[in-house]
Ligand SMILES: NC(=O)C1=CN([C@@H]2O[C@H](COP(=O)(O)OP(=O)(O)OC[C@H]3O[C@@H](n4cnc5c(N)ncnc54)[C@H](OP(=O)(O)O)[C@@H]3O)[C@@H](O)[C@H]2O)C=CC1
């Protein structure tokens with residue numbers, strides 16, 4: 165309603181403050197400041213824990229136990245509020261003390277009789293709101309604000325014979341119109357929760373129904389807005405304690421709010437929405453602790469961008485659910501079967517939260533609160549005793565330990581693929597869905613999962629909320645040398661760019677050969693290597709896997725940027741725990757064929773990926789090309805190439821006249837070589853690449869099957885790396901001479917590897933004629949010739965930098981991103 169204030173049209177607002185906003189004098193002062201001097205109506209809950217204490221006093225009295233302490237606690241709390249906020253209001257103090265006297269008398273009656281009917285219980289529970297409303301009225305009057313206290317049980321009339329109660333709108337409207345006759349000038353403080361029943365006695369709307377009271381008054385007062393003040397700044401897309409990326413929602417439609425409230429989200433009491441929806445009165449949910457902060461608006465029509473931006477608005481979950489199934493061939497086609505099942509449950513006061521019936525009618529499945537499972541099972545077994553004995557019903561299945569997760573959003577309606585968006589991430593993470601329903605409004609999708617999967621499922625579905633969905637990838641990196649450190653740089657550089665494309669990358673762990681460092685996002689650290697060195701945690705692949713297990717994310721990736729056999733041998737353990745593996749390390753793919761097959765088998769079984777594009781030719785797209793060619797039906801006959809960046813560089817320099825060792829040391833400094841350059845010189849690095857390629861084209865080749873030419877001087881083959889680096893210079897002449905002889909009249913030399921589909925494999929120095937494609941190579945370039953059924957006459961050629969930290973780290977990065985696709 166808009167009230168005319170002189171020439172101005174004034175908004176009329178109804179506020180509602182919850183118990184936590186009124187829990188002590190400081191909080192009530194804050195409420196007084198929020199209300200200010202503008203005339204409005206304010207509905208209040210009982211202060212702090214008052215209602216629970218009143219309930220406790222009744223329980224104690226019923227057990228004939230002493231409730232003095234509880235009453236003393238209540239008395240002290242309220243008297244201290246009165247003396248702090250409205251000390252000179254003697255009437256208020258007297259009224260309160262007389263209420264306490266009456267309360268004690270009622271509790272004595274209960275204790276003596278051992279009886280407390282609903283009517284008496286509701287009457288007693290209503291004291292809390294009367295006291296808080298009177299105290300807030302006193303506090304406002306104390307500040308000179310024109311305020312009147314309204315006992316809702318004098319103006320709000322209900323029928324409380326059934327739950328939920330029904331409001332007598334006509335009678336209440338008349339009473340409200342009469343009572344609130346000075347709205348232009350006065351603020352009214354109204355008790356929430358309570359009303360008058362058809363017997364003329366003070367009753368309640370229902371437990372936790374102060375929100376509902378405020379909606380009723382907002383409707384009766386034709387308010388232009390209802391503001392519900394609570395202790396959090398609005399509604400969140402999920403419980404932020406479970407889903408770290410949960411965001412505060414700016415807008416919700418009435419129907420979204422209704423579904424979220426029904427399925428357990430702490431939005432507002434579900435009954436609150438209907439009267440507001442009917443009148444088109446917006447609801448705003450705000451924090452009384454941060455009144456300036458924007459809250460959540462609940463309105464009829466969402467603005468278009470809001471609607472398009474989110475497929476899922478909010479996620480709720482109800483833990484401790486039992487799944488029940490009434491199942492048997494004898495219920496197929498029996499009319500009224502479902503009605504019988506649910507009327508038995510109704511009679512046993514078991515509320516059903518979700519129903520799904522198979523189209524064959526063979527079973528009726530439903531979810532209830534786990535604490536009601538025994539009662540429901542007994543009632544159904546009793547009712548269907550004859551059917552169970554005849555075998556028409558197999559038996560009543562009941563299993564606890566489930567959680568029910570509901571995704572809600574107007575965006576889910578009539579949206580092809582919406583259901584898939586919710587359930588696919590669960591399938592990817594191997595979370596079994598035990599029951600599923602989509603609300604007939606299509607606005608909600610509910611899945612029932614095992615309780616232990618609840619938090620992960622919530623996180624995974626939450627990642628699907630946005631349009632398009634956010635892909636989250638968490639990375640653990642082992643080995644922070646040349647490639648590892650460059651990868652960290654590239655991830656840092658691209659993190660924000662990818663974020664805008666809805667890809668969230670987080671580096672959650674790094675490990676060297678001695679230390680392990682874990683954190684939420686190490687890409688935010690500027691001194692990562694120092695922190696790793698200073699870490700208290702020892703390097704340990706098991707501890708790393710355990711840490712990754714504790715993170716809720718669909719895509720967890722282990723990146724191995726070492727040249728360690730030990731780490732390569734641990735891949736199966738990571739894969740078996742649902743962790744993808746990406747690596748430039750060639751050791752895994754060149755272990756025995758058995759290990760090679762096992763890796764792939766474990767990855768398949770656990771629905772994860774093992775990616776290693778950089779095993780051959782660094783960042784060049786060789787492995788993926790071979791895969792595509794073969795998947796599309798090509799047959800690879802032979803692969804030949806210069807596969808070593810280091811040897812390519814050395815031979816290119818030697819071909820131009822530079823000395824061998826000088827070229828080797830330059831390659832080492834440029835980061836082209838293996839951690840131990842003898843791995844390159846010995847031909848073993850190229851041999852590994854050839855084995856890897858052979859296996860890619862389906863040839864079962866072992867490393868020992870490759871014919872290898874070793875360029876490392878014999879006396880430097882088994883010493884330490886340091887000694888090798890010290891002594892290699894003395895072999896320069898001999899090596900340069902050796903190559904000169906090999907070159908003879910040839911145009912150039914290169915170290916070439918080749919493998920055929922019949923398993924012939926060799927790596928050696930090749931003397932090249934002028935028209936050989938390898939003669940044109942430069943720097944650390946690699947060149948690969950693929951001869952296949954389709955590329956028979958002229959091979960497919962892939963060429964480019966075949967070593968170096970930048971291109972290799974980029975190849976690893978590409979593999980990581982490919983996982984999220
Ligand atoms: N350089 C290149 O151009 C290319 C390299 N590759 C491959 O990439 C891998 C890394 O190469 P690169 O970065 O050049 O080598 P680096 O020697 O620069 O880095 C390797 C890192 O691994 C660490 N490390 C070794 N063993 C372990 C272990 N058991 N646990 C944890 N960390 C360990 C070392 O650190 P520390 O021992 O000090 O802890 C070192 O920092 C190699 O497998 C290589 O074959 C692939 C394609 C191209």
Ligand SMILES: N[C@@H](CC=O)C(=O)O
Pocket residue numbers: 778779780781782807808809810811836837838844849966967968
């Ligand atoms: N040392 C290797 C690095 C890439 O695998 C090379 O030089 O090719």
